[in-house]
Amino acid sequence: VVEMEAGFILYSSDFEAGKSLKVTPDIYLSREAKLLEKISKGEGPKDYMFLLGYAGWGPGQLETELMDNSWLTVPGDMHVLFNTPDELKWKQAARRYGINISIFSSIVGNA
Structure with missing residues (x-):
């Protein structure tokens, strides 16, 4: 929806x-x-x-996606949400929790 x-x-x-x-x-x-x-x-x-x-999401869809590690989750962070420029929020949230986003591919597809 x-x-x-x-x-x-x-x-x-x-x-x-x-x-x-x-x-x-x-x-x-x-x-x-x-x-x-x-x-x-x-x-x-x-x-x-x-x-x-x-x-x-449909019933159970989000839970399934979380179990499949389809989402990268971090705790809510006041500083990132309210004091970081919008264009930097994703990178700042990842950095605060030790996640190196440069290892992720921007290309998706099916194998």
């Missing part, structure tokens, strides 16, 4: 926004319009980012 128009706010835990998903102890995710309103008035969380778009 892909929803290009779905909007989200990823934000720091220094603010209580009602209906939110706790991603890590320091990071929350919300679709609350009231949070957007608070941010626009300068009354929201210290750190936040607006996200647009959503991709979902």
Whole structure:
């Protein structure tokens, strides 16, 4: 399932926004319009980012992909998310966890 128009706010835990998903102890995710309103008035969380778009998986699909090592996962990191330029986030996250991304191929296919 892909929803290009779905909007989200990823934000720091220094603010209580009602209906939110706790991603890590320091990071929350919300679709609350009231949070957007608070941010626009300068009354929201210290750190936040607006996200647009959503991709979902069928039942068990993500779990299978994780077990097959199709995804490279690292813990959520406040510094990388909120203080690193967008074009450097992927490299910075990998570097912080000792992952050498230069060993990965940018070419995909079937053998």
